[in-house]
Amino acid sequence: MLIYQQVANITCSDTDKDQETEVLVFARVKKSGPYQYVQVVHNERIEGRVRQRVIATLGRLDVLKETGQLEGLLESLARFSDHAAVLHALKTNQITPTSTVHLGPPLVFQKLWEQLGLPGILRQLLEGRKFEFPLERVVFITVLHRLFAPGSDRAAERWCRKYALGDIDDVDLQHFYRTMGWLGEPLPPDQQPQPTSLTPRLRKDLIEEALFQEHRDLFSNLRLVFLDTTSIYFEGDGGETIGHRGYSKDHRPDLKQMVVAMVMDDQGRPVCCELLPGNTADIKTLIPVVDRLRERFGIRDVCVVADRGMISKQTMSQLSQRKVRYILGARLRNVKEIRETVLSRGGRYHEVHGPRSKSKDPSPLKVKQVLIDERRYIVCHNEEQARKDRADRDAILDKLRAQLKQGSKSLVGNKGYHKYLSSPAGGAFEVDEVKVKQDVRFDGKWVLQTDTDLPAEEVAMRYKDLLMVENIFRTMKSILDTRPIYHKCDDTIRGHVFCSFLALVLQWELQSRMRSRGWNTVWQRLRDDLDEFQELTLPLGEKTFAIRTPPVGDAGRAIQAVGVALGPSVRLI
Numbered sequence: 001m002l003i004y005q006q007v008a009n010i011t012c013s014d015t016d017k018d019q020e021t022e023v024l025v026f027a028r029v030k031k032s033g034p035y036q037y038v039q040v041v042h043n044e045r046i047e048g049r050v051r052q053r054v055i056a057t058l059g060r061l062d063v064l065k066e067t068g069q070l071e072g073l074l075e076s077l078a079r080f081s082d083h084a085a086v087l088h089a090l091k092t093n094q095i096t097p098t099s100t101v102h103l104g105p106p107l108v109f110q111k112l113w114e115q116l117g118l119p120g121i122l123r124q125l126l127e128g129r130k131f132e133f134p135l136e137r138v139v140f141i142t143v144l145h146r147l148f149a150p151g152s153d154r155a156a157e158r159w160c161r162k163y164a165l166g167d168i169d170d171v172d173l174q175h176f177y178r179t180m181g182w183l184g185e186p187l188p189p190d191q192q193p194q195p196t197s198l199t200p201r202l203r204k205d206l207i208e209e210a211l212f213q214e215h216r217d218l219f220s221n222l223r224l225v226f227l228d229t230t231s232i233y234f235e236g237d238g239g240e241t242i243g244h245r246g247y248s249k250d251h252r253p254d255l256k257q258m259v260v261a262m263v264m265d266d267q268g269r270p271v272c273c274e275l276l277p278g279n280t281a282d283i284k285t286l287i288p289v290v291d292r293l294r295e296r297f298g299i300r301d302v303c304v305v306a307d308r309g310m311i312s313k314q315t316m317s318q319l320s321q322r323k324v325r326y327i328l329g330a331r332l333r334n335v336k337e338i339r340e341t342v343l344s345r346g347g348r349y350h351e352v353h354g355p356r357s358k359s360k361d362p363s364p365l366k367v368k369q370v371l372i373d374e375r376r377y378i379v380c381h382n383e384e385q386a387r388k389d390r391a392d393r394d395a396i397l398d399k400l401r402a403q404l405k406q407g408s409k410s411l412v413g414n415k416g417y418h419k420y421l422s423s424p425a426g427g428a429f430e431v432d433e434v435k436v437k438q439d440v441r442f443d444g445k446w447v448l449q450t451d452t453d454l455p456a457e458e459v460a461m462r463y464k465d466l467l468m469v470e471n472i473f474r475t476m477k478s479i480l481d482t483r484p485i486y487h488k489c490d491d492t493i494r495g496h497v498f499c500s501f502l503a504l505v506l507q508w509e510l511q512s513r514m515r516s517r518g519w520n521t522v523w524q525r526l527r528d529d530l531d532e533f534q535e536l537t538l539p540l541g542e543k544t545f546a547i548r549t550p551p552v553g554d555a556g557r558a559i560q561a562v563g564v565a566l567g568p569s570v571r572l573i
Contacts, residue, residue: 036060037060038064040056041055085540090547097537098539099536100534101163104558105148106163107164111563111564112509112510116211117214118140119136121214133175138175138176141168142179143502143503145159146499147503147527154176157176164535181491182495183207183494184203185491185495186203198274204501224266225266225305227289227310228261229259229260231278237488238493242278243278246281256278258497260275261276263293268508271297272296275497282309283312285310287315290319305466329447337372342377343441351365365380365381365460366382379447383444385444386445400421404428404430421435448463510561510562530558535549544572545571547569
């Protein structure tokens with residue numbers, strides 16, 4: 001059994017009820033030639049360094065196993081060690097666990113929770129406000145639930161009983177609802193800024209701002225920020241005011257929704273989220289969010305990087321008035337100036353080699369600058385993407401021509417087909433070769449518009465970072481599965497979404513610390529490994545022991561990354 005194999009070598013250790021005793025004598029396997037030998041070793045401290053001294057060599061490992069001497073030795077030693085006794089009893093199926101709790105998730109993320117200063121932030125906000133239950137603990141449980149078993153707050157109340165979260169017997173479902181309402185509660189009128197199209201200033205805003213101030217040196221003062229939006233749909237009415245029908249990125253136009261705008265720094269770290277009515281178009285999001293960002297975090301010198309869905313002439317004019325620099329994706333096909341002038345303008349492309357690209361990349365990103373009056377465009381081109389675009393178009397055209405031979409007219413409703421079709425008056429549909437030729441001009445290209453004085457190569461890399469951030473956002477959203485929401489009150493809806501935001505913060509912090517040690521990990525694998533790190537309760541005679549399974553895979557790395565000190569593998573309870 002894995003548990004036994006992991007800790008059987010500490011058979012000479014013991015633990016007092018009240019105090020851990022350092023393991024000084026233990027068994028090890030020493031290889032000599034083709035054989036392995038079992039040795040009893042004593043730790044000695046010599047000149048400030050711990051060295052191992054062999055007390056006795058018990059014999060060859062293979063011989064000890066074949067003759068049964070190893071089992072006999074362990075059984076004999078068990079008489080002198082509770083640890084060895086419970087391990088031996090477990091291995092020989094003499095006892096079975098009476099309960100099991102998941103240890104890894106609360107162990108790692110509680111440490112991160114404390115390191116980020118969240119308990120202190122919440123305690124400060126709770127001054128003068130009395131709750132008959134541990135609100136800070138409920139927030140943490142909800143956030144942890146978002147990370148490991150996304151679902152409703154009702155599910156979180158049941159889920160937490162399986163995890164090592166301390167004494168939570170007095171916490172029930174109503175406390176989760178009240179906590180969500182408190183987090184999403186508007187601040188008093190005297191703490192509200194000038195009215196905007198966004199939601200009122202909320203208590204969760206204070207937590208975001210306190211987090212930012214606690215770790216301001218890590219956030220690079222938000223000189224460069226990335227903005228992305230998503231929609232979250234409701235199964236019910238969507239609160240009193242926040243739920244509206246609008247463009248659904250979840251492809252659920254039949255349901256009311258809200259819009260969540262996420263702000264991240266240049267490392268992809270979540271900074272804050274703004275919660276908007278569901279009928280708020282992306283193009284109307286950028287300016288109010290920027291205004292709130294500068295007001296809330298006290299920043300002035302900032303460059304905003306955003307996608308083409310948020311760009312308009314009015315948007316850029318308003319950013320310029322506010323002296324906010326921007327790097328914005330432009331609509332390649334829909335803007336006449338870009339389609340007919342920018343893409344037709346000559347000029348030499350320059351290769352871009354960012355920190356994550358290779359100098360010998362067979363298909364590097366290429367950029368060139370185009371100036372039209374006072375407007376600055378950066379044309380980007382990638383040959384690999386161009387090849388993909390050509391292959392996709394060829395596949396579409398092959399299917400289209402095949403259907404045209406069958407005389408099918410139903411394909412006109414297919415947008416993928418429609419842009420390549422023409423219909424002469426009174427005639428049948430046919431492939432428009434002029435449209436096909438025009439489409440070739442866009443292969444592998446995208447255009448940025450900026451008012452910064454950054455080199456074209458730097459502008460392109462900053463926008464490429466946005467694509468990375470958007471991918472992170474999508475991945476996080478799918479992992480946390482915030483949708484759908486069943487709450488019926490605006491305050492609880494906002495609190496529910498904010499807990500998902502805090503989960504993103506914790507996830508990012510953990511993976512960032514692991515990356516800094518050279519450990520790149522996939523979140524799903526990391527989550528599963530942490531969930532497998534458990535503690536079993538075992539009765540032995542008149543005593544009860546807790547035995548911890550060994551952390552495997554990414555769980556061990558995560559524990560190291562946050563600086564958790566593990567106690568003894570077996571303890572008396």
